[in-house]
Amino acid sequence: MVLTALFVIPLVVAIAAVIGRYRRTLEWVVAAGGVGVLVCAVLLLIQVVTAGPVRLLDGFLEVDSLCVFTILTVALVSCTASIYSVGYMRYVLGNSPESQARLHRYHALQALFILTMLVSPALSNLGVYLIGIELTTIMSTFLVSFERAHESLEAGWKYIVIVSAGISLALLGTILLYFAGTPVLGSVYSLDWRTVHAVAPQLDARMVKVIFILILIGYGTKVGLAPMHTWLPDAHSEAPSPVSALLSGALLNTAMFGVLRFYTITAASVGEAYPQALLIIVGLLSMAIASFAIIQQRDEKRLFAYSSVEHMGIIAVGFGFGGTLGVFGGLLHMLNHSLAKSLLFYGAGNVLRKYQTKEIGRITGIIRVMPVTGIVWMLGGLAILGAPPFSLFLSEFAILAAGVGRRLWLPSLIFLGLILIVFVAFFSYLNTMVFGRPPERLSRGELNGWTVAPLVLSFIPVLWLGLYIPHPVQHVLDQVSELLLGEVSP
Amino acid sequence: MATVLLNLMIVAILLSALVILGTRWLRVYIHAYAFQSLTLSLLTGLLAVQTGHGVLYAVAVLTYLVRGLIVPLILLRVTKNPVMEQEMNLFLKVPSSLLIGISLVICAYLVSLRLLGRQGNPFVIGAVAVALALVLIGFFVLSCRSQAVTHVLALLIVENGIFLGSVVLAPGMPLIVELVVLFDILVTVIAMSVMVQIMAIRLGTTSAAELQRLTG
Numbered sequence: 136m137v138l139t140a141l142f143v144i145p146l147v148v149a150i151a152a153v154i155g156r157y158r159r160t161l162e163w164v165v166a167a168g169g170v171g172v173l174v175c176a177v178l179l180l181i182q183v184v185t186a187g188p189v190r191l192l193d194g195f196l197e198v199d200s201l202c203v204f205t206i207l208t209v210a211l212v213s214c215t216a217s218i219y220s221v222g223y224m225r226y227v228l229g230n231s232p233e234s235q236a237r238l239h240r241y242h243a244l245q246a247l248f249i250l251t252m253l254v255s256p257a258l259s260n261l262g263v264y265l266i267g268i269e270l271t272t273i274m275s276t277f278l279v280s281f282e283r284a285h286e287s288l289e290a291g292w293k294y295i296v297i298v299s300a301g302i303s304l305a306l307l308g309t310i311l312l313y314f315a316g317t318p319v320l321g322s323v324y325s326l327d328w329r330t331v332h333a334v335a336p337q338l339d340a341r342m343v344k345v346i347f348i349l350i351l352i353g354y355g356t357k358v359g360l361a362p363m364h365t366w367l368p369d370a371h372s373e374a375p376s377p378v379s380a381l382l383s384g385a386l387l388n389t390a391m392f393g394v395l396r397f398y399t400i401t402a403a404s405v406g407e408a409y410p411q412a413l414l415i416i417v418g419l420l421s422m423a424i425a426s427f428a429i430i431q432q433r434d435e436k437r438l439f440a441y442s443s444v445e446h447m448g449i450i451a452v453g454f455g456f457g458g459t460l461g462v463f464g465g466l467l468h469m470l471n472h473s474l475a476k477s478l479l480f481y482g483a484g485n486v487l488r489k490y491q492t493k494e495i496g497r498i499t500g501i502i503r504v505m506p507v508t509g510i511v512w513m514l515g516g517l518a519i520l521g522a523p524p525f526s527l528f529l530s531e532f533a534i535l536a537a538g539v540g541r542r543l544w545l546p547s548l549i550f551l552g553l554i555l556i557v558f559v560a561f562f563s564y565l566n567t568m569v570f571g572r573p574p575e576r577l578s579r580g581e582l583n584g585w586t587v588a589p590l591v592l593s594f595i596p597v598l599w600l601g602l603y604i605p606h607p608v609q610h611v612l613d614q615v616s617e618l619l620l621g622e623v624s625p
Numbered sequence: 626m627a628t629v630l631l632n633l634m635i636v637a638i639l640l641s642a643l644v645i646l647g648t649r650w651l652r653v654y655i656h657a658y659a660f661q662s663l664t665l666s667l668l669t670g671l672l673a674v675q676t677g678h679g680v681l682y683a684v685a686v687l688t689y690l691v692r693g694l695i696v697p698l699i700l701l702r703v704t705k706n707p708v709m710e711q712e713m714n715l716f717l718k719v720p721s722s723l724l725i726g727i728s729l730v731i732c733a734y735l736v737s738l739r740l741l742g743r744q745g746n747p748f749v750i751g752a753v754a755v756a757l758a759l760v761l762i763g764f765f766v767l768s769c770r771s772q773a774v775t776h777v778l779a780l781l782i783v784e785n786g787i788f789l790g791s792v793v794l795a796p797g798m799p800l801i802v803e804l805v806v807l808f809d810i811l812v813t814v815i816a817m818s819v820m821v822q823i824m825a826i827r828l829g830t831t832s833a834a835e836l837q838r839l840t841g
Contacts, residue, residue, distance in 0.1 A: 262802035266809045273816045280820070288824050289836040295820065296776050299813055300767060303783045306806065307760065310791045313798055322797035323678075369839040428841070437841070 137182060138191050138198060141175040141206070141253060144168050145213075149246035152239050162221045165242050166585075169217025172249065176210030177607075179203055184610045194327075197259040200614035204466065205256040205392040207611075208473040211596070212384035213249045215589035219481050220245060220377035222585025226488045227282065227375060241281060245378070248274040252385050256392045261309050262326045264393060265302065268357060271386060272298045279374040279382075290366075290373035297366040298357055305353025305393070308346045312400075315342040328396055335403035347401040347410055350394065351417065357390035360451060361421040364444045368428070371440035372493070376484025379436065380477035383443045388469050391450065395619065398454065402621055407457055414455030415546050421448030422553040430560045434493045435486065438564060439479050442519060445557055446472045449531060452550055454619070456537040462616045464533030470608075471526045471600060475519045478593035482512035485586050486568070489577065495564050500573030505581050509569050511590045516565040518597045520558045526600035627675055631748055634668045637661075638789065639730065639755045642762045642782055645775075646722040651709070654778050655700045661785060662692035669792050678796045684803045688788070691807045696781065696814050703818045704774060708825040717769050726762055733757035752793040759786025771834035773824060777817045784810055 148168035155161045180203050183189055188199040198206065224241060228234035251274055255267030272295060280291030313326055319334045335343075356363035371379045401410045425445035432438045446468070453465025483493075485508045490498050502509030518525035521532075531554065538547035581587050599605075604612070641661035645654050666689035673681030703709070717725075737754035763783030767776055788806070791798055825831050 260801065262799075263805050266805040269809050269813065273812055276816060276820065280823070283823065283827055285828055286838050288820070288827060289839055292773065292820055292824065292833065292836060293839075295813075295817060296767070296780070299780050300764070300783065303760075303780065303787060306784075307787050307790070309802075310787060310795060310798070313791075313802075314794045317795060317797070322795070323799070324797075325799060326802060373839070432841070434841075 137175050137178045138189050138196070138257070141172060141179060141210075142250065144171045144175065145246045145250035145253065148217075149243045149250070152243035152246060155239065158235060158238065161239065161242060165246070166218050166221055168246065169214040172217075172253070173210045173214035176203075176207050180207055180611055181607050184607055184614065191257075194259060195263075196254070196257045197329075198257050199618070200611055201392065201395060201618055202256045204470075204611050204615050205388055206253055208388045208470050209249070209252045209256075209385040211470075211593075212381055212473050212477045213252075215477055215481070215593050216377040216380045216384075217245070217249075218592070219380070219484070219586060219589040220375075222583045223375065223377055223484050223488070225585075226582060237281075241278070241375075244274060244278050244281075245381070248278060248378075248381065249385075252381075252389050255389050259327050259329065260325065261312070261328050261331070261396070264396075265305055265309055268305075268354070268390060268393065269299065269302050271389065272302070272357070275370075275374075275378065275382060275386065278378040279370045281375055281378070282373070284373075287373040290369035294366045294370040297363070301353050301356025301363055303353075304349050304356075308349030308353055308397075311342060311349065312346050315339055315346065328400070332400050332403060335400050338404050340405045343401055343404040344409060347397060347413065350397040351413055354390045354393040354397075355417060358387050358394060358451075359421070359444050359447050360417050361424040361444065361448070364421065364424070367444055368437045368440040371443065371480075372434060372436035376436075376480050376487065379440075379483070380480040383440070383480060384473035384477035387443065387447055388473060391447070391469065394451075395454070399619060399621070407621075411455045411457050414451045415543075416455075418448040418451030418453075418455055419546060419549055419553070421445065421451065422550070422557075426553050426556045426560070429557055432560075432564070433495055435495050435498065435564075435568065436480070436483050436493050438495065438561070439476065439483060442479075442557070442561065443472075443476055445553075446476065446519075449534065449550075449554075452546070453530070453534040453537070456534060456541060456543065456546075457620075458537050458541060459616060459620065460533050460540060461537030462619050463612060464530045464537060466612055466615055466619075467533065467600075467604075468527065468530035471530050471597065472519075474593050474597050474600075475515055475525070475527060478515040478590055478597070479512065479519060481586065481589050481593070482508050482515065485582055485590075486512075488582055490574075495568060497574075498568045499571035501569050504573045504577050504579055507581060507587050508590060511594050513565060513569045515590070515594060515597065516561070516569075518594075518601075520561055521554060524601045525597050527597075529601055627671065628748055631668065631671060632751065634664050634671070635748075635752050635755050637664045638668070638785075639758060642759050643723065643726055645766055645778065645782070646726040646762065647719055649719070651704050651772065651774060652701070654775065655697050655704070658700075658778055658781060658785075659693055659697035661782075662697070663689060665785060665789060666693055668789075672792055672796060676796050680798075680800045680803075681792065681796060683800060684792070687804070687807055691811055692781070692785065692788075696810065699814055699818055700774060700777065703821055706822065706825050706831070708829060709772075709774070709831050716771065722769065725765060729761040729765060730754070730758040733761055749793055753790060756786045756790035756793065759783065759789065762786075771832050773817075773821045773831040773833050776833060777814060777821075781810070781814070
């Protein structure tokens with residue numbers, strides 16, 4: 136029931152955007168849809184935690200703990216991004232009748248994008264999940280190139296080509312997995328992840344290793360793990376800001392979900408050490424490449440985009456270090472990163488509209504021009520860098536502790552070193568942008584209420600989760616950790 | 626008899642992939658792709674007769690409709706745009722492209738031999754080799770050709786390779802997976818065609834070599 140509502144709400148918003156006429160009504164429908172999705176996701180979370188997996192359409196859709204956790208992160212960002220998009224798009228599009236039509240098209244695409252991200256993780260068939268991920272790409276391509284400038288078209292084209300190529304490798308991996316299962320399950324069976332997971336120990340180990348590599352490259356492209364991350368900075372920086380937030384905070388997690396599903400299958404088949412080693416290598420590489428790009432970055436939105444690459448690396452390293460602490464840290468970091476990064480992109484959007492530039496060197500004194508944006512942005516920046524008392528400190532510390540606990544000295548040292556490098560570089564950029572003397576010609580004051588509220592709404596849980604993790608969230612984290620650690624059979 | 630026919634089809638599929646490396650005319654690429662898809666669907670039909678998997682008949686028909694008919698028609702329509710350059714400007718000339726293509730084929734054959742060598746069915750080894758070769762050639766075309774439509778075709782060749790591998794290795798693959806893959810191809814091609822047309826209108830070119838503003 137709640138699950139149906141979760142999928143119906145974005146669909147209703149999309150239909151309303153297509154057939155609706157009135158701009159004000161549409162804006163309220165979009166915002167209410169965002170809140171509705173979040174409410175449904177929280178109710179679903181409570182239901183799954185207390186009563187176990189929820190199924191729909193004869194098990195075609197199945198929401199277990201890992202899935203509901205992913206859906207929660209998507210829903211959180213969808214809620215704030217929907218609210219933000221109302222205020223932001225007013226500034227991107229004017230009042231002409233043509234822009235009115237484009238506004239409706241934008242909201243229809245955004246709602247469909249949210250819908251595909253909510254549905255994909257719930258698809259229990261691994262082949263169908265893959266197509267769900269490809270659909271998210273297609274919906275978001277048009278959002279990325281929505282502004283239709285040279286740069287945004289370039290970003291959109293690179294995005295769809297690189298990610299589709301990656302997904303085709305994931306398809307190859309998925310088909311090989313089916314082939315690997317035929318000796319055990321017969322030549323015709325359903326490619327349900329549960330079915331495959333149950334027979335994982337009997338699969339050909341060599342084959343499973345190849346499959347995990349293909350999947351890691353394939354979905355890793357979508358997650359933005361180096362060296363397949365090249366589409367990410369372009370797409371994130373050229374997309375309208377609410378879309379950047381959705382891409383970074385929600386989309387990357389839905390793809391990470393796929394990696395984690397195959398991780399459980401691989402771990403059950405050939406043991407944990409093999410996938411963990413790969414995740415650590417890819418994660419540290421992502422962090423390293425991102426930190427070099429961050430050090431010499433001139434564009435604020437690309438700065439945050441590379442920071443997303445870094446954080447996906449941190450999450451991968453977390454799962455790679457493994458153990459209760461590592462998995463817990465990785466999961467919590469997925470949630471924290473969604474909240475904090477979307478906050479930063481909302482702030483970046485406000486700054487872009489006010490200053491009319493993305494160049495870091497030309498942005499100064501935000502705190503005097505837009506006090507609320509400036510303060511929350513600064514705090515959000517500190518949070519994303521992992522400063523206490525924010526929640527990202529907790530998750531990064533847990534991951535580091537997991538590495539040290541397993542005596543993986545070198546990876547832990549590199550992990551810590553890269554985080555420190557990013558901290559210094561990122562913090563100095565943030566400092567010059569937020570403080571200092573603002574340019575004379577700028578009018579003081581925020582853009583409008585719609586663009587400030589999402590910043591504050593995202594900030595509250597970032598602070599709250601750092602001090603105290605609410606019971607249902609703690610519970611779902613425990614359940615997912617048990618699942619990923621192979622302590623319970625799914 | 627059937628095996629000879631199957632082997633011939635495999636060879637035809639491989640050759641149609643090499644055509645794309647051997648010419649610089651956009652329309653020839655699309656016709657070669659359509660021919661490849663047609664052969665692929667005939668092969669699927671023949672395998673359906675041979676293995677007795679009823680599902681494969683449906684897959685063969687749908688493959689022909691989507692990969693052999695609709696997708697090439699969409700692409701031909703897109704290339705009618707006057708902005709589109711009909712003749713490729715190649716980074717890598719035809720002879721060197723072909724040489725690299727052939728070495729990729731040899732590489733694919735060696736991998737296939739090593740993966741499946743013990744089972745010893747020469748048809749399966751050959752088919753998997755061609756499937757892998759299509760994947761590799763597709764990625765090669767993706768990286769060395771700069772026209773937006775050739776990027777689409779490169780991805781489609783990769784998909785054809787994966788499809789060939791799946792019908793040969795896992796003929797029992799459930800219909801739902803094949804269906805969603807075809808649906809996915811259709812949607813992706815339509816989305817990319819729309820993008821190409823927007824690029825043609827807004828930028829006046831469809832050459833991806835022009836897309837070099839975003840760096841760092």
